[in-house]
Amino acid sequence: MSATNTDPINLTIRGTGSYRPRQTLESSQIDIRFDWAPGTCLSRYGIETRHVAAEDETTSFMAAEAAKLALDMAGYSASDLDMILGGCGVMEQPIPSTAVLVQDRLGLGRSGIPAYDVNATCLGFLQALDLAAMQISCGRARRVLVFSSDIASVGLDWSHPEAAAIFGDGAAAVVVEAGGNGAVLASDFRTYGEGRDACVLAAGGTRVNPARGIKPGEDRFRMDGAQAYRVASRHLPRFVARLLRRADKAMDQLDCVIPHQASALALEHAAEMLRLASGRVVDIFAGTGNQIAASIPTALDHAVRSGRFKRGDTGLLIGTSAGISIGGAVVRL
Known part of the structure; x- marks a missing residue:
């Protein structure tokens, strides 16, 4: 987000949506996994349950499901969009971007509307929302889908439960539109x-990759x-x-x-x-x-x-x- 942005940008969040995977992981299950006394995970980390994505619940699948709910709240169909911005912490794959995969899942694979990702890890959504606001303010877009979708469960190191125990999977999206009474x-x-x-x-990047070998x-x-x-x-x-x-x-x-x-x-x-x-x-x-x-x-x-x-x-x-x-x-x- 621009460090010099001082003028409000007139746009309205027309719809929001979120998706949580079908499977849940209860804190009681983590207690059993580590042979902790019942209630230890809850008291230590303040978490009761989190959702874990199944194999068919890919990053782009979850994002598309959240997007459909946001579009439904907004009263629009996917064809009403003219831009898709992804703000995931971790992409589904390096190439092409997750936004491209979501565009296709929404039936827009032949539409030509811009679809691309921005990355700022946990702040990816805010960066993508800010970019949508800037695109709207300069007239390059009118109605934009912004989504974030992450599957933390695939990269957790359970030998360090203080980090692994607190993460969950899921996706969410918003539809923003130029005008209205809303504003950034x-x-x-x-x-x-x-x-x-x-x-x-x-x-996952160019420095540490399977071709060169990945250390434990x-x-x-x-x-x-x-x-x-x-x-x-x-x-x-x-x-x-x-x-x-x-x-x-x-x-x-x-x-x-x-x-x-x-x-x-x-x-x-x-x-x-x-x-x-x-x-x-x-x-x-x-x-x-x-x-x-x-x-x-x-x-x-x-x-x-x-x-x-x-x-x-x-x-x-x-x-x-x-x-x-x-x-x-x-x-x-």
Whole structure:
């Protein structure tokens, strides 16, 4: 998101949708797996259940299902779209992009409408939403589908349960359109590469790949939560203050705060750091876990469908990601 964006962009989120895989993994099952006392996983990590994708529930399949729900809420068909932007933390495959696969799944494979991905790990949705806003503001698009879909379960290292236990799979999408009463009032994105080693999945790119051989553990996600928290916490309060100034809003003027569902502890710390009343923070972590980039739009869909985020309301979408990066957007629904 542009660090210099100060002018509101008039667009409206017409529809939201989310998809959770059929299979669930209960925290009680993790207790059994590690021979922990009953209730240990829940008390330690604050998670009750998360969803795990089956073989047929691919990244693009889940994204397309979420997109259909968003289109249905918006009252549109897929043919009404003129752009598709994917913001997944991890792509379904390196080439072609996940957005291309979703375009085809929606029956638009012969349409020619632009479909491509942006990547900012857990902040992929916010980056894709910001790009959609910019495309709309300069007249290159009118109606855009933005989705995030992630299958964290395929890359977890269960020898480190403090990281593996908190992740879940899922997808979410929104349909945004030029005009209406909605707006992106302000957005910002900052990266602090000093934290680049805090969250890493080494394999899958050009440096670590099957052709050259993958060492044990390089194909599994590893995380140093303490390091990630240290880097993010130094910058988060100032980041939010700057973002709200750009939006010409005070914290108490926000109707809803929708954060990345990173972990139960991260949500608690963020609320304390920003002095937020818990009732204004959308917290669905206990039932979903950390869904990487799908986390924020899934929480957004929950907030919209539950009535916590209504037409005319102003909300803050906020999160951190590998990098370490911090991103946020103040939006009027």
